Structures are given as C-alpha cells and as structure tokens.
Amino acid sequence: MEVKDGKKPDIEPLNRFWPNYHQRAIFIAMVSQIVIILLVILIVLVFYPQPSIEAWAMMMVVAFIVLVTAAAVTNALLRPLRDLSAALVHSAGERSSVPPPNLNANYYKRMHLRPLLQQVLELASDQSEKRASEAEADEKTSTDGIPDIAAQLNHTATGIIMLNEKREVVYANKSAPIHIDGEGKKTMELIFDVDESIDQWLTDRGEHDIHAEKVWKRVANKLTGEADRRLYDVFVSYEKGSGVETIITLLDRTDEYQPEDDDLDFIAFAAHELRGPITVIRGYLDTLNDELEGTIDGDQKELFSRLIVSANRLSGYINNILNASRYDRRHLKVHLTEMTIADIYDTIADDMRMRAAAQQRLLSVQFPDGLPTVAADLNSMSEVLGNLIDNAIKYSNDGGSIEVTAGVSGDFVEVSVTDHGIGMPANVISNLFHKFYRSHRSRETVAGTGIGLYISKAIVESNGGKIGVRSVEGHGSTFTFSLPIYATVAEKLKSTGTNNQAFIEHSSSGWIKNHGAFRG
Amino acid sequence: MAIKTILVIEDDRFIGEMYVRSLKKAGYDVDWMVDGNDGLIAARNKPYDVMLLDVMLPERRGGEILQILRGGAEDLIPHTRVVVLTNFDQAEESRLAMEKNADAYLIKAEITPKKLLAVIDKLGQIGK
Numbered sequence: 001m002e003v004k005d006g007k008k009p010d011i012e013p014l015n016r017f018w019p020n021y022h023q024r025a026i027f028i029a030m031v032s033q034i035v036i037i038l039l040v041i042l043i044v045l046v047f048y049p050q051p052s053i054e055a056w057a058m059m060m061v062v063a064f065i066v067l068v069t070a071a072a073v074t075n076a077l078l079r080p081l082r083d084l085s086a087a088l089v090h091s092a093g094e095r096s097s098v099p100p101p102n103l104n105a106n107y108y109k110r111m112h113l114r115p116l117l118q119q120v121l122e123l124a125s126d127q128s129e130k131r132a133s134e135a136e137a138d139e140k141t142s143t144d145g146i147p148d149i150a151a152q153l154n155h156t157a158t159g160i161i162m163l164n165e166k167r168e169v170v171y172a173n174k175s176a177p178i179h180i181d182g183e184g185k186k187t188m189e190l191i192f193d194v195d196e197s198i199d200q201w202l203t204d205r206g207e208h209d210i211h212a213e214k215v216w217k218r219v220a221n222k223l224t225g226e227a228d229r230r231l232y233d234v235f236v237s238y239e240k241g242s243g244v245e246t247i248i249t250l251l252d253r254t255d256e257y258q259p260e261d262d263d264l265d266f267i268a269f270a271a272h273e274l275r276g277p278i279t280v281i282r283g284y285l286d287t288l289n290d291e292l293e294g295t296i297d298g299d300q301k302e303l304f305s306r307l308i309v310s311a312n313r314l315s316g317y318i319n320n321i322l323n324a325s326r327y328d329r330r331h332l333k334v335h336l337t338e339m340t341i342a343d344i345y346d347t348i349a350d351d352m353r354m355r356a357a358a359q360q361r362l363l364s365v366q367f368p369d370g371l372p373t374v375a376a377d378l379n380s381m382s383e384v385l386g387n388l389i390d391n392a393i394k395y396s397n398d399g400g401s402i403e404v405t406a407g408v409s410g411d412f413v414e415v416s417v418t419d420h421g422i423g424m425p426a427n428v429i430s431n432l433f434h435k436f437y438r439s440h441r442s443r444e445t446v447a448g449t450g451i452g453l454y455i456s457k458a459i460v461e462s463n464g465g466k467i468g469v470r471s472v473e474g475h476g477s478t479f480t481f482s483l484p485i486y487a488t489v490a491e492k493l494k495s496t497g498t499n500n501q502a503f504i505e506h507s508s509s510g511w512i513k514n515h516g517a518f519r520g
Numbered sequence: 521m522a523i524k525t526i527l528v529i530e531d532d533r534f535i536g537e538m539y540v541r542s543l544k545k546a547g548y549d550v551d552w553m554v555d556g557n558d559g560l561i562a563a564r565n566k567p568y569d570v571m572l573l574d575v576m577l578p579e580r581r582g583g584e585i586l587q588i589l590r591g592g593a594e595d596l597i598p599h600t601r602v603v604v605l606t607n608f609d610q611a612e613e614s615r616l617a618m619e620k621n622a623d624a625y626l627i628k629a630e631i632t633p634k635k636l637l638a639v640i641d642k643l644g645q646i647g648k
Contacts, residue, residue, distance in 0.1 A: 275607065275629045280534045286632035287542060315629065379627070 015094045018085045022078065029074040030067060037063045080113050087120045091147070122155065159232065159250030161188060167202060167246070176250060177221040177230065188248070189221045190234065198236060202246060205238050213237045218257055231257040268325040271318050278318060282311045309358045312351050316390065317452075319383055324455045334377035334462045336493060338486045341374065341406045341415055342367050347382040352389050361393050362401040371406055374413050374483040375493060380459045381483070384467075387452040388417040388479045396421030396476065412465065412482035420476035429469055433457040456481070464489070523601075523644040527568040528552045529559030529585070530605065531577050535628065539572065542633035543640075556580025563589060568600050570640060573622070575606045590621040601643050605631075 041059060044051065051059075083101040090100040101108070101117055108114040150171065153160055159176035161169060169186040172178045177189040192198060198216075205212045216234040223229070232250040239245060285308050296304070326332045345352075345365060356363035385404075392402045396419040406415045424432070433453050460467040460481045471477035526548045530536035536552055543550045551566070553559040556577040563571060563585070575582040582604060589596045604625035626639065 272607070276532060276535070279629045279631075280538060283535070283538045283632045286634050287538070290634065319629075379630070 013094055014085070014092050015089045015096045018082055018089070018096075018098060022082070025074055025078055026071055029070045033066050033070040037066060079107075080111060080116075083108075083113070083117065084120060087117050091121050157252060159248075159252070161248040161250070162244040163202075163246040163248070164243070165241075165245045167199065170244060175252070176248075177232070190232070191220050191223065192216070198234075198246075198248070201236070202238065206240070209238065210240045211238065218253070230254045231261075264325045264328050267321060271321040271325070274318050275315075275322075278311065278315050282308075282315060285311055305354055306358055309351075309355050313355070313390065316383065316386055320387065320451050320455050323380070323383070323459065324451050327455060327458045332458065332462060334380055334459070336375045336377055336463065336489075338373050338490075339376055339378060340367075341371060341413060341483075344376065344378060344381050344385055345404070347378065348386045348389075352386065355390065355393060356402065359393055360398045361396060362399070363389070363404070364401060365404040367406045371413055372408065373486040375486045375489045376463050376483045377459075381463060384456045384459050384481060385415070385417075387456045388481070391452060391479070392417050392419035392421070392477075395419060395423075408485070409482060411485055411488040413485060414480050414482045416478050416480040418476065418478040423473045423476050424471045425473045429471060432469060433467070523548065523569040523640060525549045525566070525568045526551070526570045526572065526640070527559070527562055527566075527600075528572045529554075529556070529562075529577065529582070530572065530574045531555060532574075538633055539636060542637060546637050548640075554578075556582070556585055560585050560588060563597060563600070567597070570601045570603060570643060571597070572603050572605055574628075575604060586621040603639065603643070 044055075044059070048055070082098060086096055086098040087101050089096040089098075103114055103117060108117060150173075153173040154175075156173065157175050160171070160173045161176045161178070162171040164170045169178065169188065172186060179187050179189040181187070188198070190198070192200075201214060214236050216236070219232050219234045221228075221230050221232070230252055231254045233253050235249040235251075237247050237249075239247075285304070289304055289308060292304070323332060345367070349365075352363060352365075389402065389404065396402065400420050403418045404415070405418075406413055408414070433456075457467045460483075464484045465482040467479070467481040469477055469479045526543055528536060528539055528543070528550060530539065530552070531554050533554070536554065540550050540552045551562055551568075553562050557579040559573070559577065560580060573582045573585065577585075586602065586604075590602075601624070602622040604622045605628050606625060607628055624639065624643065626636070631639075
C-alpha cells in the first residue's frame with residue numbers, strides 16, 4: 001500500500017458510500033413514485049376530463065402522502081445497510097456522519113442483524129490492525145488510522161493486565177482474571193504461593209532491578225474444586241519508573257493442564273485408598289512377627305521378614321506417589337525442625353536393616369560424632385534416605401556393601417549413600433531425577449516406578465538442600481544430599497514462626513518451599 | 521502416672537481392631553468407639569488416661585471433639601492424654617489440633633501396634 005504524506009490517494013474512503021447511496025436510493029424511490037402518481041393522474045384525466053378543484057387538491061394530498069411514505073419506507077428499509085456501512089467505516093477508523101451502531105439495540109436483535117455487524121467489526125479489526133502496524137512502520141501516527149487499542153485488546157483470548165507503580169490495576173482486558181469489588185476496585189484473581197507471589201517478586205525487583213521478566217506456570221485463578229477455575233501461564237515484565245511499571249500477560253492453558261490435574265487427583269485418590277489396607281497389613285505383620293517369635297522355624301522366619309520388607313517397600317512407594325502428586329499440585333509441605341542425621345536414619349533403621357538382610361546386602365551406617373544438627377522435616381527426609389538406600393540395594397549385587405555416611409560441607413551437612421553395583425553412564429545421570437525416568441537397562445532388569453529420585457529431589461530441595469550423584473559404570477554410584485546446618489538457619493526459622501513460611505531462599509525449585517507442616 | 525484406661529475413637533474397623541487387640545494384650549483397659557458422637561459421650565462419661573482420636577470420623581470430626589473437650593474455658597478432660605491419629609493428607613489439620621489441644625499425634629500409615637505401644641509407654645513415663 002502506497003502511503004504518501006499521510007494520505008491514501010489510491011484508495012477511496014469508505015465513508016463516501018453511504019451518503020451517496022442513500023441519496024440515490026431516496027431519489028430513485030421518489031422518481032418512481034412521481035412517475036406512478038403522474039400515470040394515475042393521467043388515467044383519472046382520461047375518465048374525468050374536467051376534475052373539480054377539490055379533486056385536484058385531494059390528488060395533491062394523496063401524492064404528497066405517497067412521496068413522504070416512500071421516502072420514509074426507503075429510509076427504514078435501508079437501515080441495515082446504513083449500519084453495516086457505518087460499522088465498516090468506524091472500524092476502519094474513518095470519520096462518519098452516522099454514529100457507530102450500538103450492538104445491544106433491540107432493533108438488531110429483532111432483525112437478526114447483530115451477528116452480521118459483529119462479524120463485520122471482527123473482520124474489520126483484523127484489517128485495521130494490519131493498517132495500524134503499517135502506519136506505525138511508516139512512522140505515520142495519524143490518529144485516524146490507528147484503532148482504539150484498548151478496545152481491540154478485548155478481542156484477544158490472552159489476558160493483559162497493567163499495574164502502576166503502586167501495583168494498582170490500571171488496565172485489564174476482558175480475558176484477564178480480574179476481581180472487581182463493591183467499590184469498583186480491580187484486583188488480580190490469581191492464586192500464588194505465599195513466598196512466590198507476583199507481589200513478593202515485584203517488591204524484590206523494586207529494590208534491585210530496573211528491568212526484569214519472569215514466567216509463572218500453571219497459576220490458577222481459583223482454588224481446586226471451584227467453578228470456572230482456569231489455569232494460566234503468567235508472563236510478567238517489569239520496567240522501573242515507566243508509567244505502567246508492570247505488564248502481565250496471561251495465557252489460558254486450562255485445556256492443557258486440566259486433564260493432567262484430573263489424572264493427578266485420581267492418582268492421589270488411588271494411592272490414598274491403598275494406604276488403609278497396607279497399614280493394616282504392616283500392623284498385623286509386625287504384631288504376628290512378635291507373637292510368633294519362638295514358635296516358627298528359621299525358614300518361616302525368613303518368609304516373614306520378606307513379607308514385612310515387601311509391605312514396607314510397598315508403603316514407601318505409595319508414599320512416593322502421594323508425595324509426587326502433591327508436589328505436582330503444589331501441595332507438598334514441610335515442617336522444618338532441629339534434628340540430627342541419626343534421628344532421620346533411626347526412624348527407618350529397622351526397616352533398612354531388614355531390607356538389606358533380606359536381599360543379602362551389607363549395610364553399614366556410620367555418622368561421625370559431633371555432626372552439627374540440621375533443619376529438616378523428619379518424615380519426608382526419612383523417606384528420601386529410605387529411597388536412596390532402597391535404590392542402592394536394587395542396583396547392587398548379592399553380597400555387595402552399601403555405605404551410608406555424613407560430613408560437614410560449608411553450611412550444610414552432606415549425607416552420602418554409596419553402592420558398588422552396576423553404576424551408570426554419564427548420559428543416564430543427566431536424566432536421573434526426572435519423573436518416570438528409568439535407564440534402558442534398568443527397565444529390563446530391575447523393578448521400579450522411576451518416581452523415587454524425582455520426589456527425593458523435590459523433598460530435599462524443599463528442605464533447603466541439594467541432591468546429586470556420582471557414578472562410574474560398572475563400579476557403583478554415590479548419591480549425596482545436603483541439609484542446612486540448623487545454626488545457620490535458626491534465626492530465620494524462628495522469625496517465620498511454626499510454619500517456616502518463606503524460609504528457604506536458595507532452593508532452586510520455587511514453589512515447593514515451606515508452607516507450614518508437611519508432617520511431624 | 522501409670523496409664524491404665526484408654527479410649528480409642530477410630531471408625532476404620534480393621535485399624536481400630538488392630539490397635540484395640542494390641543493394647544488389650546499389653547494389659548490396658550480399652551474402650552473403642554467408632555463414631556464421633558459416641559466417642560465424645562464416652563470421653564465425658566469416664567476419665568480415661570489416654571484417648572486415641574482419629575481426625576476423620578462420622579458424626580463429629582476429631583477436631584470438633586477436641587474443641588468441645590478442651591476448647592472452652594475449662595478443660596473437660598484434665599487427666600487425659602490425647603493422641604491424635606491422622607492420615608497423611610490431614611497433616612496440617614491435625615498438627616494445628618495438636619498444637620492447641622492434643623498431647624501427641626501420630627500418622628496412621630506410619631504406626632504399627634508395636635510403635636503405638638512404645639508411644640503410649642513413653643507418654644506414661646513423661647507423666648502429665
């Protein structure tokens with residue numbers, strides 16, 4: 001499109017059509033009526049050659065009424081055309097003597113014209129956007145050529161919210177999840193975790209940055225189970241000191257995330273249902289083991305310990321599934337308190353000894369004296385340690401030894417679990433902590449769900465630590481995890497109260513952090 | 521104070537039976553109620569040394585029972601040690617209950633009769 005001096009000489013403006021055509025239509029209607037009237041007068045004159053003055057007057061009055069009616073009827077019949085062209089003219093950004101059609105008018109509803117107008121406006125808005133961008137490209141910012149951007153943004157399914165420096169909503173388009181209270185004040189309707197909210201992030205940015213961007217995934221506008229719950233990916237860009245400091249873009253990803261959510265709900269529900277029976281099985285096995293002591297022979301005793309080991313492992317896997325589903329739904333909680341590494345191991349010691357013995361592994365657990373206490377969630381960390389020892393048992397050979405030990409490393413206590421089993425090549429290690437990942441070889445030889453390391457990583461990080469692995473193929477692996485020394489975080493823990501909210505800052509996965517008690 | 525009488529309020533028959541059997545075998549005097557209302561009535565009628573209280577109960581939830589017994593101005597069961605039994609998923613609720621009105625709490629899935637006896641033994645040693 002050639003655009004010179006802000007004018008468009010090759011293109012006739014849209015607003016010329018209506019006045020022109022309107023005049024023409026009225027003119028044609030009038031002329032046709034006048035011709036008919038003249039014909040009628042002619043016929044009358046043929047039959048009544050000398051009409052009285054009254055007859056003439058009557059004919060004139062009738063002729064006048066016919067003409068006025070014709071004009072009015074034509075005008076009324078042309079109204080849809082008028083409004084359609086007005087819609088086109090307005091959405092093209094041209095001036096027009098006809099006001100833009102109000103889509104809510106009863107007339108359009110009655111005539112079924114509304115969809116047509118809407119279609120015109122939508123098609124036209126595409127066109128005008130193109131025109132606007134072209135105009136921009138030519139640096140011709142004629143106000144006539146650019147559509148009302150705020151109005152246009154209401155057509156997109158992407159939510160857009162703008163905040164001023166006081167973090168008040170200054171603009172939100174129709175697709176944005178906004179709550180308007182009784183006084184007309186707008187607030188964003190998004191549920192963030194306490195320590196990972198946009199508010200928190202903006203506070204940090206305000207202190208440190210000029211320009212920053214961040215993406216939150218899977219943010220819901222309502223709690224689980226509420227009607228009209230949507231899930232968004234939220235893109236935030238912050239520019240200090242500009243009129244609108246924060247621009248938030250929201251992509252509605254409900255269709256993609258919702259089925260996943262439903263699956264997770266089902267998994268959590270199923271795993272939860274399994275817990276009742278397994279609790280009873282474990283309880284009675286424990287009871288029977290004590291009560292039958294001395295009455296069964298060595299062989300039967302061995303069978304018993306296998307039953308107990310298997311029940312405990314099953315229980316552990318169910319815990320992993322429950323924790324993983326909770327983690328994925330952001331419901332995993334930890335409650336950090338002061339404890340020793342030995343405290344963590346003690347809760348699973350009997351179970352681990354039995355497991356190692358049942359599978360002929362030599363389990364050696366030695367924590368040096370004088371290790372500092374750590375801040376940890378007892379129950380979830382004992383599950384992590386159990387997972388690592390369970391893995392070491394799985395991926396080593398009969399008679400192999402497994403060493404569990406600990407040491408201080410900076411502000412952390414590092415616990416390591418070493419086996420001398422099959423080990424892994426480097427390409428396997430990089431995927432090891434992903435959900436459902438199992439190495440090609442282990443898939444064939446060793447049973448498992450591939451969820452243990454995934455949830456272990458999540459739990460360790462939620463406790464403020466890190467997890468890692470060193471391995472040499474054919475020589476075995478060493479898994480390590482670290483937990484913060486209690487003294488280094490005690491102040492923070494106390495200041496955040498019993499819920500430990502927002503305590504861990506160096507955790508790499510944001511949201512799993514400490515929102516109160518997990519258990520314990 | 522030695523522990524002798526125990527009230528179990530637990531609606532899962534298998535789990536309740538398991539606890540009750542072990543506790544009786546260990547020599548305790550045990551009453552078992554399966555719904556919240558009966559549990560509350562039992563707790564008010566007889567001074568137990570220990571009360572094992574489930575959270576999810578028919579008729580009345582565990583938290584509600586504790587609130588009635590201990591939430592008011594007067595502690596209606598001053599000589600009873602309350603142990604809240606919970607499922608994994610109600611951890612938050614039961615932790616709050618524990619902090620306010622209970623003396624201990626246990627995760628059902630993690631507790632075997634043997635461990636339960638050990639906990640009750642410990643409660644007896646600590647004294648009230």
